[in-house]
Amino acid sequence: MISEDEIAAVADVLRSGWITTGPKTAEFEEQFQSYIGARGAVALCSATAGMHLMLKALGIGPGDEVITPSMTWVSTINLIVLAGATPVFADIDRDSLMITPESIKRSITDRTRLIIPVHFAGAAADIDPIRSDAAKSGITVVEDAAHSIGTQYKGTTIGNRGTSIFSFHPIKNMTTGEGGMVCSDDLELLDTIRRLRFHGLGVDAWDRTSQGRKPQAEVLEPGFKYNLTDISAVLGLGQLARIDDLNQQRAALAEIYLKEFETVDEIQTLAQPESTTRHSWSLFVVRLDIDRTKIDRDEFMEQLKERNIGSGLHFRAAHLHAYYRENQHLWRGELPNTDWNSERILSLPLFPGMTADDVHRVVGGIKGILAS
Numbered sequence: 001m002i003s004e005d006e007i008a009a010v011a012d013v014l015r016s017g018w019i020t021t022g023p024k025t026a027e028f029e030e031q032f033q034s035y036i037g038a039r040g041a042v043a044l045c046s047a048t049a050g051m052h053l054m055l056k057a058l059g060i061g062p063g064d065e066v067i068t069p070s071m072t073w074v075s076t077i078n079l080i081v082l083a084g085a086t087p088v089f090a091d092i093d094r095d096s097l098m099i100t101p102e103s104i105k106r107s108i109t110d111r112t113r114l115i116i117p118v119h120f121a122g123a124a125a126d127i128d129p130i131r132s133d134a135a136k137s138g139i140t141v142v143e144d145a146a147h148s149i150g151t152q153y154k155g156t157t158i159g160n161r162g163t164s165i166f167s168f169h170p171i172k173n174m175t176t177g178e179g180g181m182v183c184s185d186d187l188e189l190l191d192t193i194r195r196l197r198f199h200g201l202g203v204d205a206w207d208r209t210s211q212g213r214k215p216q217a218e219v220l221e222p223g224f225k226y227n228l229t230d231i232s233a234v235l236g237l238g239q240l241a242r243i244d245d246l247n248q249q250r251a252a253l254a255e256i257y258l259k260e261f262e263t264v265d266e267i268q269t270l271a272q273p274e275s276t277t278r279h280s281w282s283l284f285v286v287r288l289d290i291d292r293t294k295i296d297r298d299e300f301m302e303q304l305k306e307r308n309i310g311s312g313l314h315f316r317a318a319h320l321h322a323y324y325r326e327n328q329h330l331w332r333g334e335l336p337n338t339d340w341n342s343e344r345i346l347s348l349p350l351f352p353g354m355t356a357d358d359v360h361r362v363v364g365g366i367k368g369i370l371a372s
């Protein structure tokens with residue numbers, strides 16, 4: 001949901017004479033860093049760009065294994081494969097869809113270089129044991145926090161420690177149109193990412209001290225073009241100022257769904273991990289109990305559509321995409337819980353601005369389909 005104030009702020013940037021990466025991006029980085037409580041933050045044109053630069057900065061390449069769930073957005077898997085490394089899929093908990101410390105531990109080999117846990121749907125993965133197991137083996141952890149702006153794990157905001165990547169794609173809890181942010185307590189890593197995001201130049205196009213472009217900047221290593229524009233950043237500033245309120249609206253709607261589905265046997269909601277002390281509800285994922293229904297999940301989604309109810313699929317597990325089905329030598333993983341959920345999951349409408357009546361209409365539609 002974009003406010004009139006945010007639209008006006010975008011118009012101001014367009015009139016300001018500086019529309020690409022500049023003072024608004026710097027301000028957005030500072031505000032985001034402070035909201036998360038991170039040591040540093042670098043804004044990018046997407047979370048995917050952040051992950052690409054991360055793999056590059058960490059030197060992930062052929063012979064390396066990267067552990068991540070298959071139940072994630074495919075961008076991470078594509079990038080691992082494009083880097084020449086091997087994705088090793090760790091299975092998820094059957095009821096929270098969360099990658100678990102146990103499945104990660106089982107997937108570690110002497111080739112494991114990196115673990116990318118996903119904080120799924122706005123809840124938090126059990127990150128403490130994941131971190132300590134990784135540290136014992138000298139493995140880096142980068143948290144995929146695309147769903148988790150404002151999520152708290154044991155009272156601490158995700159991104160506050162370690163290294164995390166956030167997304168501002170329009171489907172996420174707050175948006176910049178397209179955009180992403182890397183937060184880390186490793187300032188050296190962030191410097192590398194900051195450099196790689198803009199051609200590998202020694203300084204960004206906008207230099208904070210000189211308040212402008214340093215024409216003398218030189219390429220220190222070949223980099224990319226993944227900067228965020230000030231047009232996007234100002235949108236992010238407006239959204240960030242409202243993020244707790246937006247998340248609360250989501251939580252209130254999610255509560256109604258949860259209550260309603262307590263009495264619908266064919267719909268199983270997700271288990272809420274106890275260590276998630278604040279849930280940001282970026283997705284409302286349920287499982288259709290296909291052993292009790294005459295129709296499968298895809299037919300169910302089709303019938304929802306006929307009733308004007310949009311539903312989503314988060315996610316088609318990466319290993320079930322055509323390319324990864326046909327190229328099984330590129331990845332590893334035993335995934336019974338991922339497969340079980342893949343046939344059953346769908347995401348129901350959940351966004352700020354939706355009313356309680358809207359939620360009841362969705363639930364009514366679902367009950368109608370199940371009764372027919």
Ligand SMILES: *Cc1c(COP(=O)(O)O)cnc(C)c1O
Pocket residue numbers: 045046047048049072073075076118144146147166167168169179180
């Ligand atoms: C959306 C998403 C991403 C990618 O974010 P972009 O900003 O679209 O690149 C990565 N991981 C997960 C789990 C996501 O949901």
